[in-house]
Amino acid sequence: MATAKKVSFKLNGKPVEVTVEPRELLIHSLRERLAHTGPHIGCETSHCGACTVDLNEMSVKACTVLTVQCEGAEITTIEGLEQGGALHALQQAFHEEHGLQCGYCTPGMITRAYRLLKENPNPSEQDIRSGISGNLCRCTGYQNIVKAVQSAAKKLAAAG
Amino acid sequence: MIPAGFDYHAPRSVADAVKLLGELGPEAKLLAGGHSLLPMMKLRFAEPGHLVDLGRIAELRGISEAGKEIRIGAMTTEHELLRSKLLAEKVPLLVEGAGWIADPQVRYKGTIGGDISHGDPANDQPALMLALEASFVLTGPKGERVVKADGYFLGLYSTQLAEDEILTQIRIPLPAPGSGWSYQKLKRKTGDFATAATAVMLQMKGKSVASVAIALTNAGPTVLKARDAEAYLKGKAIDDASLNEAARLAMKICQPTPDQRGDAEYKVAMCGEMTRRALQAAHARAKG
Amino acid sequence: MSQTAELKEREDKLQGMGTSLLRKEDAKFIRGQGSYIDDIKLPGMLFGAVVRSPYAHARIKGIDKAKALACPGVVAVLTADDLKPVNLHWMPTLGGDVQAVLADKKVCFQYQEVAMVLASDRYAAYDGAALVEVDYEELPAIVDPKKSMAPDAPIIREDIQDKKEVGHGPRTHPNHIFTWEAGDKAAADAAFKTAEITVREEMLNPRVHPCPLETCGCVASFDKPTGYLTVYMTSQAPHLVRTVLAMLSGIAESKIRVIGGDIGGGFGNKVPVYPGYVVAIVASIVTGVPIKWIESRIDNISTTGFARDYHGVGELAADKDGRIKGLRFSALADHGAFNSHVSATKFPAGLFSICTGSYAIPNAYARVDAVYTNKAPGGVAYRCSLRVTEAIYLIERMMDVLALKLGLDKAEIRRRNFVRSDQFPYTTSLGWTLDSGAYHPALEKVLKAVGYEGLRKEQAAKRADPKSPTLMGIGISTFTEIVGAGPTKVCDILGVGLFDSCEIRIHPTGGVIARLGTMSQGQGHATTYAQIIATELGLPAADIVVEEGDTDKSPYGAGTWGSRSTPVSGAATAMAARKIKDKAKKIAAHLLEVSEGDLEWEIDRFKVKGNPSQAKTMKEICMVAHTGNLPAGMEQGLNAVTYYDPPNLTFPFGAYLCVVDVDKFTGEVKVRRFYALDDCGTRINPMVIEGQIHGGLTEAFAVAMGQQIPFDENGNHLGNSLMDYFLPTAVETPKWETDHTVTLCPHHPLGAKGVAESPHVGGIPCFSNAVIDAFAHLGVTHMDMPHSAWRVWQQCNTLGVNKR
Amino acid sequence: MKVRLEKAFPMPASADAAWALLQVIAGVASCMPGAKITEQVDATHYKGTVALKVGPASLSFRGEIEVKSLDASTRTLHLFAKGTDTTGSSAASMDLTARVDAQDANSCSLAGDSEVSMSGKAASFGARLMGPVSEQVLGQFAANFAARLKQAPPQAGAAAPAPGAAAPAPEAKPLNALALAWAVIKGWLRALFTGKRA
DSSP states (O other), X not given: OOOOEEEEEEEXXXXXXXXXOTTOBHHXXXXXXXXXXXXXXXXXXXXXXXXXXXXXXXXXXXXXXBGXXXXXXXXXXXXXXXXXXXXXXXXXXXXXXXXXXXXXXXXXXXXXXXXHHHHOSSOOHHHHHHHTTTSOOSSSOSHHHHHHHXXXXXXXXXXX | OOOOXXXXXXXXXXXXXXXXXXXXXXXXXXXXXXXXXXXXXXXXXXXXXXXXXXXXXXXXXXXXXXXXXXXXXXXXXXXXXXXXXHHHHHXXXXXXXXXXXXXXXXXXXXXXXXXXXXXXXXXSHHHHHHHTTOEEEEEETTEXXXXXXXTTEEETTEESOOTTOEEEEEEEEOOXXXXXXXXXXXXXXXXXXXXXXXXEEEEEXXXXXEEEEEEEESSSSSOEEOHHHHHHHXXXXXXXXXXHHHHHHHHHTOOOOOBTTBOHHHHHHHHHHHHHHHHHHHHHHOOO | OOHHHHHHHHHHHHTOTTSOOOOTTHHHHTTTOOOBGGGOOOTTOEEEEEEEOSSSSEEEEEEEOHHHHTSTTEEEEEEHHHHGGGTOSEEEOTTSSEEESSOOSEEOSTTOEEEEXXXXXXXXXXXXXXXXXXXXXXXXXXXXXGGTTOTXXXXXXXXXXXXXXXXXXXXXXXXXXXXXXXXXXXXXXXHHHHOSEEEEEEEEEEEEOOOOSSOOEEEEEEETTTTEEEEEEOOSOHHHHHHHXXXXXXXXXXXXXXXXXXXXXXXXXXXXXXXXXXXXHHHHHHHSSOEEEEOOHHHHHHHSOEEEEEEEEEEEEEOTTOOEEEEEEEEEEEOOXXXXXXXXXXXXXXXXXXXXXTBOOSEEEEEEEEEOOSSOSEESOSSOTTTXXXXXXXXXXXXXXXXXXXXXXXXXHHHHHBOOGGGOSEEOTTSOEEOOOOHHHHHHHHHHHHXXXXXXXXXXXXXXXXXXXXXXXXXXXXXXXXXXXXOTTTOEETTEEOOEEEEEEEOTXXXXXXEESOOOSSSOHHHHHHHHHHHHHTOOGGGEEEEESBTTTSOOOOOXXXXXXXXXXXXXXXXXXHHHHHHHHHHHHHHHTSXXXXXXXXXXXXXXXXXXXXXXXXXXXXXXXXXXXXXTTOOSOEEEEEEEOOSSOBOOEEEEEEEEEEETTTOOEEEEEEEEEEEOBSOSOHHHHHXXXXXXXXXXXXXXXXXXXXXXTTOOBSSOSTTTSOOOOTTTSOOOEEEEOOOOOSSSTTOBOOOTTHHHHHHHHHHHHHHHHTTGGGTOOOOOSOOOHHHHHHHHHHHTTTOO | OXXXXXXXXXXXXXXXXXXXXXXXXXXXXXXXXXXXXEEEOSSSEEEEEEEXXXXXXXXXXXXXXXXXXXXXXXXXXXXXXXXXXXXXXXXXXXXEEEEEEEEETTEEEEEEEEEEEEEEXXXXXXXXXXXXXXXXXXXXXXXXXXXXXXXXOOOTTOOOOOTTOOOOOOOOOOGGGHHHHHHHHHHHHHHHOOOOOO
16 A cells, blocks of 8 residues: 555635545545545546546546645536536536536536636637537537537626 | 556656656656556556656746747646747647647646657657657756657657656757648547648748658657658659659658558558648648 | 417416426536436445456356455455355346356356455455456357357357257257247248349448446445345336346345436446346345445446447349339347347347338348357447337438439439328338328428538539549438337336336425336436426426436336337326326316316316306315315325326337538548438427437437447457547537427327437438448449448548549 | 567577577577566476566566477477466467578578467557567567577587476566667568568
């Protein structure tokens, strides 16, 4: 048993601390130790993106990050997007545009779109499609997801 | 899904990292972006005893212009390359190339140094480096040495990087103004390795080629430089005939490995096709 | 407010049938608060990791658990020998065969389950699994089904070697599962002898896999004191699973509770009972603590219910005007090492006999031979409506083959052979009664929308220009689906009829709870069923809660697959609501002191005919139903349960058209346009329907353009991770144009038919037809899927169209 | 997943010297990168391990080797090796026929015809690497074999060691000596590239 390490970071704005083996993957720390089961596991070869979280203002696949690498990091997951009882524009838009069906890819998809819009507030359809190309969905065929991200972009722009 | 156990080290300087590598020996592997090594560990194909994470070493990041070359820290991520104004202006080939690698999430973590030194023939950076005539700064117990990209790649998972050395910086001579550039990559879907890909840097003098560099991804056990095609094109105009011949010469050196992307016949043909398209695109961008 | 405005406002308040009501399910999913199986944590829970065979066919000489048991955190290692005492090392399958739970002395497919390691957490379980040492003796493997029945073929299933039958008729070889036939062979043969034109083509539906984003898994919890077994499981048919578990475990079915929870996509992959579930259950019984088993993606693709692997032969006989006289379709079906896919007892080959499609074909004969191979078990899955994908692929492709031979336009050949609107109900020569349809208007609407003539002109111009860098293809698919299993007189699984159910309870203040025997995996049941009840009972959908998937709560049903939810449970919902409405009408008549005959229903109330001010709203009646002010002899409450046995399946249809541009030099196929018209009768929630069409077309695109599970000659998987198995991202996925017509189902109480599988079933041949049409002028009659860039380039290369 | 390799390597020693070395199975095994004979069961059966490293990836197999035939008249060795890897998720077998062809007093050629078959995870994932890796393994084997011949050429006709006594052969470094060997065998590969791919 390699020496376990204490790791502390901010999760959705709250400081947390876990003691983990170096080999523990961030997705497992979030889901098993910190009760954040929003991000999901869909593969083991870093392809599907269902585990996407926002780490230090980057969209990352939590299944391919070691928790020990997150000392002092700022992590946002789907559970952190609703602020003060108000849904984020993306959460509202995914609902209004039927951008989800089984919901399994939705947490990773919305968390990725969150960072995409931060970096590009006025994306074209092609920007959105390549922007979410790291997130697989098996139910929607992406068309309504793209509409949802476009709608959220307009809402955020209007909110100024 | 679950890697085997290992000890984790996160040195804060290159010197510390080199010292650690020396102490830990062959059981230690460098962890850069982790998107080639961690998946192998999760499938238990790789079970290193120690991981030396280079993510906390500030001196390994950053993109700057120094004299007549661009210097890039080995731990600079593909995402940072994509968003660099300096590169967009001075080395646009690298920006285009980085955009073809994997998907957005992988590009936030994957690093230029990791891609160069991993040693898989499917990595994209090696071809870009050859086309740009880059060189690499390798830092080891005996200090730094600078090695040309051309000749750095030896074989499958085998480069000039010794077991106790770290690739710390990439140096790219400023491309001549008005040079054309292109990285054409054929793949089954976003995120896939190249079925075939070609990087081209091209300088024109009037209607004829002054100099050209052509490098092929996933066409053999390592990145390949199409020297015969380069030599042939010197002094020639870019037209159907010269493109056909250049493509043919490039195809002659290809020894791709068959897999689900295609058999050798298809892959060799695609090496030719990507070479043709890269030359055409570079020519369109070049100002003679 | 004018009379109609007031009515409209009352109707809008209900958000009933026909409205695109935003989904109730979304609230938790957009917050990351879904409850999927891997989210479940029970006190004392252990993790199970499965040890799998590297060989596709081998004897097990011995299993050494020592190193695994010594691994920190490992509690136990279970092998077939540990299951023998509880007689659970073999289990019955939904296909009438038996399947090894843990390999018993022999492995029959690569990655087959050999042992399960139980440990305190996921990491220790995985470490332990890597330390179990199994001594194998490799045997030659059969990978090509065409070799399964060879006289000297190695025998895969020695356990049933001398069984003359495996539930579906006589076997002629140890590797033979069944031979199924339908139709009149003599009549069909006669039609071929006298026909002016005959065409024949071999067509492969390669082995593919549904690959839902969530893999399969369960948490099994056996409570020793009470003898109760609770299993949280990724199952599309929780009740059927409960019955199978009772059969194989001997535990009273009343003491077994199966809970589906939120499911991350199913597409048929989560219908079968997998060995992992059964071992976890046995482990929980043996250890007395909950056991969680979650498979990896590689396990999912390699071992769970795959789809297709159908080696088909299509033959059509027609006169010189293209009118079809005879059809002969046959297929060799590779079912893998065990016959485990869901199939109704009378339909071992599923509903393959729908292969006459939308066409009036007087003489037809169909035959399917199913065989064992050293590959994972399965075959019926992936949005397929029980082999309907394989049947419709054959007919829609053969129509193009016939058109090409006759030099006829590919739309015209369909017009000439469609069942005409005035011929319904039309009984096909393979015995199905298509009860409703309108094929001609649907096709014409699509052709007009895309400007078909213009497209063919553009194609002709491109074909005439050797300089064109692309080949243009136009694909048409005018399919008829058969969904909604189904009438108990023909449809049962392991003897259990495929009816379905709905139970409705209404509370005093008008709130409603409805519980059904189906199991959504993302299809929006909680919203659409609520809309049915809202319209039927005049109570707002917002106040209607729908629950599925917990066998302790929901009435018995056969689950969700084969697009059966709306056709069977949707009907049950309407019938249960109408029972409540009848009772409510009696209460209204009692309150208004009129006879029932004097009342008429209007949106949300009963009105006295001719005296509209005299009325009772359903909301008012809900309260009264819980008081003593009731007609004589009537008991309190407004509840009803209906078990609905549909008189027939339902026959949704569609007309799809796809335009592709093939890059001659790389073989890449770009989908320029895809226009999909669907007719599924009454449209309960148009938004949900469109979402299902988008999803189904995207799967069809993936299957036609890139998906396959290849094997090498040793039976090794060569494409069982997302590195090689083609799941398109948002960049590759085309944009979809959707359209519809409405042809009511005559027997369904709401006139509704199933829809979600139509885009998959109808989409695949449409893509294939488009790609192959791009080469039609060069004499190409067929190209097997997948139409990957590599394979399409090979066609270009062979034809020499990509010479520089 | 099968890979077939037929290759001939020039050897700086007489055919008899090469043949003598070829008969010492433990010696032959030690030329195979990362291979080690751990036990000799009987005259024709051995137990051993192979540690295969390709970049960061490593696979270690344990299994048996059977000498099918040792034909002095044609100087041909035919052996079959098979085993599973330590995680039990991959398995491999190799059918190797090696023949010494005389050329002149101090040179001969070692012709190798091998069929490597892989099963399990390594086949599913490593398929695309199996060709190049097998070539390198065979190439390095020939390099080590040639080096061994140069050091202490065994006397022609030396009897094979008694069973049970695993000859104390220097243990070859795991294949990761690849980088070093690559320069040596690259030349061979280019010149003799007649490998046929399955």
